Amino acid sequence: QFTPFYEEVTSGGKESYSSVEIENQTEEDDQGEPSRRNFEDLLQKIHGNIPNTEEISNSANQILYMTQRLLEEGFSFEKVTSDSVAAGIKDALILRGICKSPTVYKCNALSPYRTIDGSCNNIQYPERGKSFVAQRRAIGPAYKTGTVGGPRVTGVTGKPLPNPRTISNVIHSNKYGVTINGTISLHTFQMGQFLDHDIIQTPLETVTGGCTCEENTRPECISIKIPEGDPFFTKRACLPVKRSAAANPDCTPGFRQQLNTLTSYIDGSNVYGSTEDELTELRDGGYMKTSSENNLPENPNDGCVIDHNGEFCHLAGEARVDAVPSLASYHTLFVMEHNRIVNALKSINPSWNVEKLFQEARKINIAQMQHIVYNGFLNAFLSLDTMITYNLLSLNTGYSFSYDPKRDATVSNEFGIAYRMGHTWIPTYQDLYSDLNIRLLGPEMGPFDLVKTFNNPHLTFLNRKKGCPALLKWLTSEASPATDRFVEDSVRNRLFEDSPGDGFDLVSLNINRGRDHGLPPYGDHRVSCGYSAVTSNWNSLVDHNTEEVELLRQVYDDPRDIDLFTGLLTERAITGSSLGPTLNCILGREFQNLKEGDSYWYERPEPQGFSIAQLNEIRKTSLSAVLCANLDLTRIQSDAFRLPGISNYLVRCTNVPSIDLRKWKSGTQRLKPGYGRETQQRNLQTGQMDMDAQSSQSDILQELIKLASGGEK
Numbered sequence: 001q002f003t004p005f006y007e008e009v010t011s012g013g014k015e016s017y018s019s020v021e022i023e024n025q026t027e028e029d030d031q032g033e034p035s036r037r038n039f040e041d042l043l044q045k046i047h048g049n050i051p052n053t054e055e056i057s058n059s060a061n062q063i064l065y066m067t068q069r070l071l072e073e074g075f076s077f078e079k080v081t082s083d084s085v086a087a088g089i090k091d092a093l094i095l096r097g098i099c100k101s102p103t104v105y106k107c108n109a110l111s112p113y114r115t116i117d118g119s120c121n122n123i124q125y126p127e128r129g130k131s132f133v134a135q136r137r138a139i140g141p142a143y144k145t146g147t148v149g150g151p152r153v154t155g156v157t158g159k160p161l162p163n164p165r166t167i168s169n170v171i172h173s174n175k176y177g178v179t180i181n182g183t184i185s186l187h188t189f190q191m192g193q194f195l196d197h198d199i200i201q202t203p204l205e206t207v208t209g210g211c212t213c214e215e216n217t218r219p220e221c222i223s224i225k226i227p228e229g230d231p232f233f234t235k236r237a238c239l240p241v242k243r244s245a246a247a248n249p250d251c252t253p254g255f256r257q258q259l260n261t262l263t264s265y266i267d268g269s270n271v272y273g274s275t276e277d278e279l280t281e282l283r284d285g286g287y288m289k290t291s292s293e294n295n296l297p298e299n300p301n302d303g304c305v306i307d308h309n310g311e312f313c314h315l316a317g318e319a320r321v322d323a324v325p326s327l328a329s330y331h332t333l334f335v336m337e338h339n340r341i342v343n344a345l346k347s348i349n350p351s352w353n354v355e356k357l358f359q360e361a362r363k364i365n366i367a368q369m370q371h372i373v374y375n376g377f378l379n380a381f382l383s384l385d386t387m388i389t390y391n392l393l394s395l396n397t398g399y400s401f402s403y404d405p406k407r408d409a410t411v412s413n414e415f416g417i418a419y420r421m422g423h424t425w426i427p428t429y430q431d432l433y434s435d436l437n438i439r440l441l442g443p444e445m446g447p448f449d450l451v452k453t454f455n456n457p458h459l460t461f462l463n464r465k466k467g468c469p470a471l472l473k474w475l476t477s478e479a480s481p482a483t484d485r486f487v488e489d490s491v492r493n494r495l496f497e498d499s500p501g502d503g504f505d506l507v508s509l510n511i512n513r514g515r516d517h518g519l520p521p522y523g524d525h526r527v528s529c530g531y532s533a534v535t536s537n538w539n540s541l542v543d544h545n546t547e548e549v550e551l552l553r554q555v556y557d558d559p560r561d562i563d564l565f566t567g568l569l570t571e572r573a574i575t576g577s578s579l580g581p582t583l584n585c586i587l588g589r590e591f592q593n594l595k596e597g598d599s600y601w602y603e604r605p606e607p608q609g610f611s612i613a614q615l616n617e618i619r620k621t622s623l624s625a626v627l628c629a630n631l632d633l634t635r636i637q638s639d640a641f642r643l644p645g646i647s648n649y650l651v652r653c654t655n656v657p658s659i660d661l662r663k664w665k666s667g668t669q670r671l672k673p674g675y676g677r678e679t680q681q682r683n684l685q686t687g688q689m690d691m692d693a694q695s696s697q698s699d700i701l702q703e704l705i706k707l708a709s710g711g712e713k
Ligand code: HEM
Pocket: 043, 046, 047, 189, 190, 191, 192, 193, 196, 200, 201, 202, 203, 323, 324, 415, 416, 417, 419, 420, 421, 422, 423, 425, 426, 491, 506, 509, 510, 513
């Protein structure tokens, strides 16, 4: 039975989330009770708490309801979603105020600078890759049979799918203790998460009063039952979880989709924000705002945990900045790098105004990020073959002409689950190191249990407020946990834990989220990658070892039911990569889209790109160079994503190749302003919907039925 989501969603006033934050913020006494948030609040915060999403989700839920009702009236899915009917329905919904009128984009095709919200990157489809659009799907959804948006709950045989927590316990629990990867440094972990926060954030439904443990009582909830005899959660009935917010910014009938609140492009939106409003808060003329010791500015409205006097939550381009202190250190590093570039450009070009300084520094900072991701980060875990197949290798000379306006860079839903493979790299602790790559010693010093650092920026304030540089040095010096199916208990049992046993299981969340999004199982993604299909025969799992197949058999009735996250993490690694073939494919494909679908890709010619002389400077950069430029370091390994070793010697910072900004001197640089040219106008519809609908639902439905009846059912 389909339940109209909209009744629940639109009924009550929004829970006053911000007031909780402010109350907690006042408890800043060292001796008193520290400010605490329960794990449900923290999970909501991790997904962003953006007021806009409620509006978008409300209208999406109404369209879903109407789609479902038209199907129940006997119209076929093809009919309801056909271009002509969809266009008619869209017009009717706009007329009724359920959807907002299309936005007119005035794109400047020759602008040398990206927009902040990612719009107009693709002139023909200005909303591609923009913030607040629906995630793309590489393959169609697999929602609950007979619904357009119910979570996948049954397997191919019709039996219920295994409980996500059971799968987590049997397959992802690390019984052997942390295994260390001998070559990869913790920067791979931290750049991984930082990069994720440039690409995708999926907001949750707003649920007044939160979700409870009674299953299926509220359509916005997808709580995870704790199986009997659970080895860790002995006193809880469930992990309460909200569904991802429904999104249908296109206002067309069809399946439930999910939103991305960030720009999909690798465009430093984690530094500069994904909306103009965010940037306004973050920017200070040509510079990015900071607090003392080059730290991030204060966010007075954030609900992170503050348990020491004078400390505060951070404001950054992305809301999850304080999830763990080493993530905040990455945000800080790239804000420092922006400001360093502004200082240099200012002395090279004293005549540049603040706008020019800001935009040029932003452009260089983003180009460096792209270069670092494709020339250090990705090849730390993808095979060379994957790098070649998906055109991920950067050129050594000249411009790249691989931009393809037909390629859609909008992040895919499957990537949002697959890229969570980085959860296998999460260390069990955080630490502060000195310039000499050793732990800082002292009564307040580490190592610090990771669990105590979730959403708590305290570590960044240590070391006389130079905690971030010390965290970055720790990431440089220590090994990453191995890439395997194991996820450490710090996040598999104790994510956002406040007191023993009241935390979350991140693996269960990942598996559950895939079902929430109607993501087809693992086998379907193999086929879309061109690999052999998974059948009812367990031998069809050709890229899994016997041990993993046996474990999968313990929980799944049929191999065709294996959830994407679990199927990917149990694959045998391919030669030259720490990941299996399907992960290499899903990630390879996504990073190809993010490169070839980005008209501002740093290797492109002007006006979007740089002069050849400037591009050659960008090519010299590396994570090591950015670390050396901003920290008091004397030596570092050439490739900071890997540990120092025989082929990765420690070198003096002065010998690490780095960008020479003198190539940006006004006379020598040839940037064309790009203004005053003909602009293109596009009629496109935004994701913003007006919920003050005048008509009642049933009136609209009658009208839609008439519309759809224009032909046969
Ligand atoms: C201590 C480090 C980390 C913590 C505490 C953390 C925590 C989380 C949480 C709570 C979620 C949302 C789960 C849900 O409700 O569905 C999430 C999502 C995600 N995580 Fe992590 N994570 C960490 C590191 C990483 C790393 C290293 C990567 C990748 C290399 C990564 C990639 C992702 C992705 C792609 C998502 C989905 C984002 C979205 O669509 O909103 N995370 N993580």
